[in-house]
Amino acid sequence: MPSVETLTNSRRNQFIRASLLASAFAGAQQLHAHSPELKYVAPVAIQSGTKATLHFHGDRLDKAKELLFYKPGITVEGSPTIHSPKHVSFQVHLSPESSPGMHPVRLRCEDGITYQKTFHVSTYPIHQETKENNDSRDKAQLISPNTCIHGITTNEDVDYYQLPLKRGQVLSAEIAGMRLGRKFFDPHLSVLDPDGREIATSDDNPLTKQDPFISIRAPKDGTYYLAVRESSYEGSDSSHYLLTAGHFPRPAAIYPPGAISGQESSFQFINTDGSRLEKTLKPTAPALIHASENQLISPSGIPLKLSHYPFTNEQEPNNGSKESLPAQEIPHAFHGIISKTNDVDWFQFSAKKDQDISIQVLARELGSPLDARIILRDSAGKQLAANDDSNNRPDSSLNFKIPKDGTYFINIRDHLANAGPNFTYRIEVSPRKQTLKAxxxxxxxxxxxxxxxxxxxxxxxxxxxxxxxxxxxxxxxxxxxxxxxxxxxxxxxxxxxxxxxxxxxxxxxxxxxxxxxxxxxxxxxxxxxxxxxxxxxxxxxxxxxxxxxxxxxxxxxxxxxxEAAPFDISLATPAIPAVQNGTIDLTITATREDGFDKEITLFFPWLPPGITAPGNVKIPKGKNQAVYHLSIKGDAPVKNWQLCVSALSDTDRGKVLLSSNLVPLNVKTPYLTAKLEIAATNQGTPVSLPCKIEQLANFSGNATLTLHGLPDGFKAQPVTLNSSTTEVLIPVELAKNARIGNHSNLFCHIEVPENGHNISHNTGHGGSLRVNAPPKDKPTAKKESKKPSSKPKPLSRLEQLRQELK
Incomplete structure (x- = not known):
């Protein structure tokens, strides 16, 4: 049995040190690894360029040390304030350049990092929905333009806000609900004119997903109303939203939707009514572009694909091969807009024979409503390949091997012939590359x-x-x-x-x-x-x-x-290899600190291909050892693998997860195989089942073969064999009520000795034992005696074995 001496020096020193501390400070609380739990962050949103207090709520947070932000522009000032184990807070400063939108954050405590949670950053001042009832137009809350309102929509609730406008003045409104990353909440937004008529509405949008936005010009002077609700009127007390409303630009698309990183280019922000705002930008990654006008910017950005590919923007008309621009060498990107119903855009490129190319459409991925369908054609217009959706995504893609040198055409359209000023797309044509993801x-x-x-x-x-x-x-x-x-x-x-x-x-x-x-x-x-x-x-x-x-x-x-865990585990190095179609047992030993006796759950974080094991194994409370049973399939790769086991247990500060040392597991081909033959007998009559042995590798000593797969009423005796055995007879006893029929789920389990252990083989699948009812008694008849043969027939090896068993 492995003991603490089998652990690495680092692990052994840890427990020696822990034991000394326990002796020196008897009765003091030990420091144990645990799992701090973060449930949510408040407030929901903070304005960029301001200072604020971020509150973190959860459990076991009283050893908080720092915040881990994924996006730049946020710094922590001073140390955390520990209000209780369930509540800590940090003073933070947001630079004016901190990006608007969702910001993921984690809390690191002395004894662990929490789950990732989110809060929102707004460019505009943040106000709260008033506590008085604003569930009708008559009670609408007055808001200032270019502000962000944090509200909550409860069940069957509609929140109303009012904003005075002049004729022709821009009213843009956008909701972040699902994008807050807190709960499933699908918001709906409407705009009502001064007479209470609904003049604009938005639910989902390809650019902002389940969150709506609206941008219109006021048709006349007066007070306009914004109505916010859950799309199915199924809000709740936790259905938070951020409504940003004002005179800022809120385009629906950017064109072109791609660019060369770091290169200055001209872009057009396209509004829902088709009007455009021209801008010259020099985009760099990450490319999320915000429209700006009159020192006001859109609350959220538009994705822009950056690469090193040269690109071509479409020039209308390009509705056929003859109207398309000259062919381009790949890699190359093409940009366009499906702006009219049944619009089809054509592009051409040149490629070499046997060139393996990739054609990828980027539309929905960049927030466009286009449901693209592409067709690849040769220079004569013959269709070579086509694609609508790819990999369960609405953006099309094709991989294609070029049959000969020449010019090729791509045409693209919307699958349902829809169109609009924001139906933008990018097509990337490039040689296929080797890729790696993990x-x-x-x-x-x-x-x-x-x-x-x-x-x-x-x-x-x-x-x-x-x-x-x-x-x-x-x-x-x-x-x-x-x-x-x-x-x-x-x-x-x-x-x-x-x-x-x-x-x-x-x-x-x-x-x-x-x-x-x-x-x-x-x-x-x-x-x-x-x-x-x-x-x-x-x-x-x-x-x-x-x-x-x-x-x-x-x-x-x-x-x-x-912090150190109150236990550790050690995986014993197997003394023997495992073989294909075999099994092996691995021993896991737990070393516990004094006073820690809780159950420990073991599982494999990873298993090599062709090796299976139970989902988990327990080391019971107060016990220190368990055995894990592995099964090796016949097609498991023959290789020396590195293996470890993980352990999960509760401590006084939550759950702790750790893993054992790595040990080699050598998977080899079997030392021998068995082939069961067919035998038949009657109920209650013993039988010997023939089995042929094929030796594949030498071994010393005697192996033991046991027949498995027999139903109730059957009992097989173990058989001994060695490295020279080629066939054996397996004695099987049958009860008088043994089940009649053909029993074919038989196999042999063979234990081959090595280094004082046994290597388990499962082999011989497919043998058959037929059991018949005993014959009924019949009158005996006299038979003529036959002269014995002068030369007895030689016995086969199996017959000799049968004689030896009598």
Whole structure:
């Protein structure tokens, strides 16, 4: 049985130190790793260029240290104020350049980083919905132009706001509801004229998803009304929204929708009525462009695709091949607008024989309502390929191998022949590239953040499954990190060709400072062009079978060193290999601090292909050891893998997760195989089942073969064999009521001795044992005696074995 001596020096020192502390400070509360829980952040929104207090509400937050922001422009002033374990606050300063919109944030405590939560940044002053009833036009709340209102829409509630306008004056209004990332809340917005007639309405919009916006010009002087509700009148006390209203520009699109990063270009912001605002910009990543006019800017931006590709903007008319602009060398991007019903735009490019190209449309991805359909044609106009939706997304894409040198055409239209001034698109035509993507495996269907934060207890390890996706290559990839918290090490592990997941394995020394942050971690290969940050996609609002409504993707992982855990686990190195179609047992030993005796749940964060195991195994309360049973499939790759097991348990400060040491697991081909033959007998009559043995590798000593798969009423005796055995007879006893019929689910379990242990083989599947009812008694008849043969027939090896068993 592995003991504390089998642990690494770092782990052993941790427990020695913990024991000394326990002796020196008997009765004092131990420092244990835990899971601080962040439920929400308040206020919902803060104005850029101001100072504010951010409040964090949850549980076990009393060791808060710092805030981790994903976007620039926000700084923390001073230390946190600890109001209670459930409430802490920070003084923050937002620069005038802090980007409007959703800002993700995490709270780092001494003993862990929390889930990601969000708050909003507004360019405009923020006011609250008045507490008095504003559920009718007569009671509408008066608001100043160019302000942001924080409101709540309860069940069957409609909130009214009023704003005086002059004829021709712009009224723009936009709601952030779903984009707050707090709960599923689908807002609806209407504008009523001074007579109470509805003159504009908005529910969903491709640019702002489930959130509405409206931009109109007042047809006459008077007071106009904004009505806010949940689209199905199903609001609640937690249905928060931000209504920004005023005279700012609120375009529906930008054209062209793409540009060369860092290059000055001319753009047009397109309003819903088709009017345009010209601007010269020099965009850089991340490209989310806000329209501005008269020192007022739109509350949210419009996505712009940046690349190094040269591009061509359409020139109407281009409704056919003869009207399209001259062919362009690829890579190249084409921009256009499907502005009229049944509009079709044509472009041409030149390509070489056997060139493998990619054609990608960017429309919905950039907030355009266009549901694109593309067709690829040769120089004679013959259709070569077409696509509508791709990868469950409405944006079209094609991969195509060019048959010969020449000119090729792309034509694009809306799938339902819809059109409008904001039906913009970008088409990228380029040689297909080798790509690499990686992300941490999702642990729960309904919780995209579960087991994604890398909180590593001092002196322990932590492992996750990393999913790797390759396109157009089969290169071996490995994990790397160049900047991690002090005292943290990443063990670089490799995913060979055909392996799409590997462990992401971190270790923290027992003296590592309690620190953490957001860090890039990479997968890469020997090909310098194949290096990619591991991405993390947090779904703040998602509904099963409907999709994701609000999410945030980052190329950094939350990693922290936390307080030491009150337990650790050690995985014993297997003394024997595992074989294909075999099994192996792994022993896990827990080392506990004095006073900690809670149940520990074990599970594998990652398993090699072809190896399966139960979902979890328990180390019971007060116990220190468990055995994990692994099954190896017949097609499991023959390889030496690195394996670890993870452990989850409750502590006095919440749940703690850690992992064992890495151990090698050598998967080999079987030492032998068995082939069961067919046998038949009657109820109650013993039988010997023939079995042929094929030796594949030498072994010493005697192996034991046991027949499995027999139903009740059958009993097979174990059989001994060695490395020279080629066939055996397996004695089987049958009860008088043994089930009649053909029993074909039989197989052999063979234990082959090695290093004082047994290597388990499961083989011989497909044998058959037929059981008949005993024959009825019949009168005996005299038979003529036959002269015995002068030469007895030689016995086969199986007959000899049968004789030996008598």
């Amino acid at each position: 992300s941490i495996n999702r642990s729960d269907r309904n919780d995209s953040q579960l087991r994604k934060v890398i909180n590593i207890p001092r002196g322990s390890s932590l492992a996750y499954q990393l999913n790797v996706a390759r396109d157009r290559h089969s290169a071996a990839v490995f994990t790397t990190a160049h900047n991690l918290p002090e005292g943290v090490k990443l063990t670089s592990l490799t995913a060979e060709n055909g392996v799409n997941n590997i462990p992401l394995y971190f270790e923290a020394t027992d003296t590592a400072p309690l620190s953490g942050g957001l860090y890039p971690v990479y997968v890469e290969s020997k090909n310098p062009n194949l290096k990619q940050s591991i991405t993390e996609d947090i779904e703040h609002i998602a509904i099963n079978n409907q999709g994701v409504y609000c999410s945030y993707e980052s190329d950094k992982l939350a990693i922290a060193v936390t």
